[in-house]
Amino acid sequence: MEKEFNSISIPKLVLKLGVPSMLAQFFNIIYSIVDRIFIGNMPGDGSIALAAIGVCAPAITAISAFATMIGIGGASYMSLSLGRQDKTSAKRAINNAFLMTIVISIAVISVVLAFMKPMLYGLGCSDNMYPYAKVYMTIYILGTFASFCSIGMNQFILAQGYAGRGMVAVVIGALCNVFLDPLFIYVFKMGIAGAAAATVASQGLAMIFVLYTLRRREMPVRLGFGDFRIHTIGRILLIGIMPFFITLFDNMILILLNVQLRRWGGDMGDVYIACCAVVQSFMVIVNCPGTGITNGCGTLFGYHYGAGNFDKVMSIFKYVFLLCLFYMLILMAVAQTAVTPFVRLFLNDPGQIALAGRLISKYTLGLWGIAIQFAFVDGLTAMGEVRYALPLSLFRKVVYIAFVFILPLVTTLDNLFYVGTIADVVGSLFTVFVFFTFIKDRLKPSA
Numbered sequence: 001m002e003k004e005f006n007s008i009s010i011p012k013l014v015l016k017l018g019v020p021s022m023l024a025q026f027f028n029i030i031y032s033i034v035d036r037i038f039i040g041n042m043p044g045d046g047s048i049a050l051a052a053i054g055v056c057a058p059a060i061t062a063i064s065a066f067a068t069m070i071g072i073g074g075a076s077y078m079s080l081s082l083g084r085q086d087k088t089s090a091k092r093a094i095n096n097a098f099l100m101t102i103v104i105s106i107a108v109i110s111v112v113l114a115f116m117k118p119m120l121y122g123l124g125c126s127d128n129m130y131p132y133a134k135v136y137m138t139i140y141i142l143g144t145f146a147s148f149c150s151i152g153m154n155q156f157i158l159a160q161g162y163a164g165r166g167m168v169a170v171v172i173g174a175l176c177n178v179f180l181d182p183l184f185i186y187v188f189k190m191g192i193a194g195a196a197a198a199t200v201a202s203q204g205l206a207m208i209f210v211l212y213t214l215r216r217r218e219m220p221v222r223l224g225f226g227d228f229r230i231h232t233i234g235r236i237l238l239i240g241i242m243p244f245f246i247t248l249f250d251n252m253i254l255i256l257l258n259v260q261l262r263r264w265g266g267d268m269g270d271v272y273i274a275c276c277a278v279v280q281s282f283m284v285i286v287n288c289p290g291t292g293i294t295n296g297c298g299t300l301f302g303y304h305y306g307a308g309n310f311d312k313v314m315s316i317f318k319y320v321f322l323l324c325l326f327y328m329l330i331l332m333a334v335a336q337t338a339v340t341p342f343v344r345l346f347l348n349d350p351g352q353i354a355l356a357g358r359l360i361s362k363y364t365l366g367l368w369g370i371a372i373q374f375a376f377v378d379g380l381t382a383m384g385e386v387r388y389a390l391p392l393s394l395f396r397k398v399v400y401i402a403f404v405f406i407l408p409l410v411t412t413l414d415n416l417f418y419v420g421t422i423a424d425v426v427g428s429l430f431t432v433f434v435f436f437t438f439i440k441d442r443l444k445p446s447a
Contacts, residue, residue: 004161005161005300005303005304010300010312010315010316010319011315011319013297013300014297014300014316014319014320014323015323016163017158017161017163017296017297017299017300018163018292018293018294018296018297018320018323019163019293019296019323020163020164020166020167020296021158021163021166021167021292021293021295021296021297022289022290022292022293022296022323022327023167023289023292024163024166024167024168024169024170024171024292025170025288025289025291025292026288026289027167027170027171027173027174027175029174029284029285029288029289033281033284033285033345034177034178034181035053035177035181035195035196035198035199036050036053036054036277036278036281036346037345037346038181038182038185038186038195039053039185039192039195040274040345040346040347040348041346041348042185042191042192045132046348047270047271047274047347047349047352048128048129048132048270048274049132049191049192050274050277050346050347051129051270051273051274051277052125052129052130052132052133052136052192053132053133053136053192053195053277054258054273054274054276054277054280055120055123055124055125055129055133055258055273056120056123056133056136056137056140057254057277057280058123058251058252058254058255058258059112059119059120059123059137059251060137060140061247061250061251061254062247062248062251063108063112063141063144063147064147064151064247065243065244065247065248065251066104066105066108066148066152066244067101067147067148067151067152068151068152068240068243068244068247069152069237069240069241069243069244070097070100070101070104070148070152070236070240071097071151071152071153071154071155071156071240072155072239072240072243072295072298072381072382073097073235073236073237073238073239073240073241073243074093074094074096074097074100074152074155074156074236074240075093075097075155075156075158075159075298075299075302076159076239076240076298076301076302076381076382076383076384077089077090077093077232077235077236077239077384078090078093078094078156078159078160078221078302079159079298079299079301079302079303079306079382080302080303080305080306080383080384081093081306082220082221082302082303082306083302083303083304083305083306083307084306084307087220087221089232090221091221091222091224091227092227092229092232093156093221093232093235093236094156094214094221094222094223094224095223095224095225095226095227095228096227096228096229096232096233096236097152097153097156097236098153098223098225099225099228099233100233100236101145101148101149101152101153102145104148105144105145105148106145108141108144109141109142109144112137112141113138113141116134116137116138117130117134120133120134120137122255123255123258124255124258124259124261124262124273126262126269126270128270129270132192135192135193135196136192136193136195136196137196138196139193139196139197139200140196140199140200142200143199143200143201143203143204145207146200146203146204146206146207147200147203149206149207149210149211150169150170150173150203150206150207150210153207153210153211153214153223154166154169154170154206154210155295155298156214156221156223157169157210157213157214158295158296158298158299159298159299159302160219160220160221160299161299162213162219163296165213166296168209169206169209169210169213170206172202172205172206172209173202173203173205173206174202176198176201176202176205176206177198177199177202180197180198180201180202181194181195181198183198184197184198185198211223238384238386239381239384239386241386242381242386242389242390242393243378243381245390245393245394246377246393249393249394249397250397252397252401253397253400253401253404254280256401256404256405257276257404257416257419258273258276260404260405260408260416261273261276261413261416263408264408264413264416265413268413271352271355272355272413274347274352275347275352275355275356275359276359277346278343278346278347278356278359278360279356279359279360279363279417281346282335282339282342282360282363282364283363283364283420285331286328286331286364286367286370287370289327290324290327290328290370290371290374291374291378293320293323293324293327293374294320294324294374294375294378294379294382295378297316297320297379297382298378298379298381298382299382300316301313301316301379301382301383302382302383302384304316305383305384305443308445310443310444310445313383313443314440316379317375317376317379320374320375320379321371321372321374321375321376324370324371324374324375325368325371327371328367328368328370328371329367329368331364331367332364332365332367332368335360335361335363335364335367336361336364336365339357339360339361340353340357342360343356343357343360355414358414359414359417362414362415362417362418362420362421363417363418363419363420363421364420364421365418365421365425366420366421366422366423366424366425366428367424368424368428369424369425369427369428369429370424370428371428372428372431372432373392373393373396373424373427373428373431376389376392376431376432376435377389377392377393377431380392380439383443385443388435388439388442391434392427392430392431392434392435395427395430395431396423396424396426396427396428396430396431397423399422399423399426399427400419400420400422400423403418403419403422403423404416404419407419
């Protein structure tokens with residue numbers, strides 16, 4: 001890995017690591033979208049079941065934030081250690097991250113099962129939705145350890161330069177989910193419970209592949225069990241707390257959006273929440289591959305920053321941004337001109353299809369700004385510079401929260417969905433200004 005990182009040009013490395021990781025996330029999208037497609041098309045109660053999954057989505061993503069915290073925190077610490085030629089610390093990073101995966105998954109399962117009902121109602125669940133949401137969430141939460149391993153521990157495959165194998169892990173789970181969803185939902189007549197069971201089973205298979213790969217002798221840093229250190233856990237948490245809080249705030253703003261739709265939607269509240277679930281499904285297509293690019297290239301940021309190669313770090317920022325921007329511009333074009341076929345995957349009612357299409361178009365006018373956020377915020381996080389990354393990320397979310405409350409007071413409920421565009425544009429301009437004015441020069445190694 002060290003030889004490649006020092007000899008191959010940065011543009012080629014960004015493509016070599018970023019593209020496979022991005023493609024892997026296309027398959028990862030299937031986890032969240034396939035369930036919604038099959039559930040939304042169930043005869044009779046498909047629409048209300050889809051709305052129930054939309055209510056569960058923020059909780060599921062918040063739970064996944066723990067896996068992201070462990071994975072990105074540990075993998076970034078590993079990359080920084082390898083850049084400093086400290087293989088012992090790199091080994092401790094993966095071992096301690098695995099221990100954290102075990103302990104935190106047990107804690108999460110216990111807490112969620114104990115507070116299921118108030119949690120779901122707090123997320124905007126109605127009495128009609130609750131039976132569906134409870135079944136889906138209960139089954140899903142029992143697979144937390146498999147989910148944490150398939151998401152978090154996979155980061156250590158990427159961190160060692162094996163983007164292709166990291167992609168295979170995601171593909172295994174996603175393809176199994178595509179096969180198992182219709183089997184469990186329709187053939188076994190399990191309904192929404194079948195969607196959750198299919199996802200858990202698929203994540204279990206992905207987990208097996210991830211752990212097997214990390215134990216292979218050819219891995220530069222193999223997964224073991226031992227050498228647990230409080231200091232190492234602290235470093236992982238220090239770096240990983242940034243993506244953790246980002247995910248939590250992303251979920252908070254999604255919850256606020258659902259709450260506002262419930263508050264201002266009246267008799268149309270459930271319809272708006274169902275359409276919002278489709279909007280968020282489109283945003284999964286935006287965010288997952290974008291995160292895949294930055295996760296795949298995170299090891300580049302960490303390695304060269306740890307080695308003190310400032311010029312290469314700035315080059316990585318540039319080419320990761322360009323790759324993200326290319327992808328976001330494609331999705332902007334689709335969202336504004338050809339989103340109806342996507343909406344029809346989830347909804348059957350013509351009125352709801354038209355409404356969801358309008359909402360997606362309004363929500364995504366500023367996707368180019370997300371490319372800036374991904375490149376700079378995720379890059380700084382991978383370098384362990386949470387002190388700079390966190391304020392840049394939080395600013396966008398503060399803008400989002402403010403306009404979630406302001407827009408319903410001054411315009412129609414449809415126009416509330418401009419909140420995504422406003423936050424993306426304002427947040428990205430703020431990030432560019434702060435990075436080049438205050439942060440860039442502080443990243444240079446001391447003379």
